[in-house]
Amino acid sequence: MGVIYILWLRELKRYTRSRAQMIASLGQPVLYLLALGFGMGPVYAQAGHGSYIQFLAPGVIGMTVLFSSIFSGMGLLWDRQFGFLKETLVAPVPRILIMVGRTLGGATVAMLQGLLVAVVSLIAGFRPANLSMVPVGFAFMLMIAIVFAALGTTIGSALKDMQGFQMTMNFLVLPIFFLSGALFPLNNLNPVLRWITSADPLAYGIDGMRSALLAAAQSQVRFGPVIDGAVLVCVALLFLSLGAYSFSKIEI
């Protein structure tokens, strides 16, 4: 237990110590929120769907959690580069504890980053429809964070150096984001896109957040909170086991 805690704490300390990075990583979500939110707002309103900021905010929060959790999982690559990984891998503790500690730490950091963006979206005009449902929204954020921190750990264990990083970014992280429905409603899509978006775990996370935070008329719910939650829990278990497996195979 102490091992999981100390590695979780390490991730948190690293996050709070790099203030510059913390602020820099807020830049992109804020830009999406403000530029897209206010830029596309009038078109969206004309189409008769109401406020675009309302619709967009859960998507951008989900995006923040996605990026932050995947990258903290891939922090493994940095630790490999700077050698710290070796220190944990020769320690007399089962690797699964190390993997769980790191992954939970990464998920917590992603959660904090998501909360910061949530505050920014409140300032930008986002209002949850029903305050009593806000904890459910947080629960979906947390599930997104765990799913993708585990995915990040899986990828971070499999890659040996930084060259794979760009590849992961372009062929995995960005498609997950763009096909999640963070920016557009998933209803009324053509069948191919419909099928692809159904295979994106983030789509369920954001769908869940919208169904918790928005009024029924605005939320454009695609799957519904029960399916969302069930899918996310299954995917989280799958990715956690994959992560644990690939972490146990690391050689140095």
Place this chain on the structure above:
Amino acid sequence: MIRVENLSKTFGEFKAVDNISFEVGKGEIFAFLGPNGAGKTTTIKMLTTLLHPTSGKIFLDGLDPSVDKLRARKSFGIVFQDPSLDGDMTGLENLELHAVLYHVPRRQAKERIESLLKLFELWDRRDIQVKKYSGGMKRRLEIARGFLHTPKILFLDEPTLGLDPQSRNLLWAQVKQLNESEQVTVFLTTHYMDEADRVAHRIAVIDHGKGVALGTSAEIKERTGTTTLEEAFLSLTGSEIRDESADPASQMRQFAQMWRR
């Protein structure tokens, strides 16, 4: 304390370590010497559970590391050839994390960390992030960390690489002091022959994965008919240069390795 019997490791066709055997007693300082690519680091990796031997037996304090992995790991400390500290954390935090990973009880850890940081002259800098340490300070912190869980064996893989003579002398004096006061067995590799000559009780020389000499510094010099350990080393291993190559083929191999799993 360390017993190695007919240890071999092959990578495909290449025999990195070829049937070596030796024993290191309790409280002994044992230097393991050899040119680049001789198999030193591969041997250390096998001794420290990071690699599986192809054949042969290893016993650390009577434990077989391939069977009793976690207990064997607790019995040794290691300072790697490359740094393995977390630069974002302070010196103190690096040690605290190590204490938790090695299950050192909290109160005992606190006292031990204080005395080690004082011995290695880092106590005043304990709350500074490690990335702001100098090379010598980082090395000393790593060695302090290796001693933290009172291991029976300490592995040092080229610990003085890139340090100035002042830091090297200080470092060896501190290692010797702990070796005497705590009876820790020290297993070290280095390219500085004068260090091995001065510090080690016994020396093994390997080349092309095979053991070529084993004994005290005086015995090895006598056997080769030389006056310094450096001359003895050259007469045993020849003066041909063997850097591990970095040709395009091996770079390609590295790139392919990235995607193998």
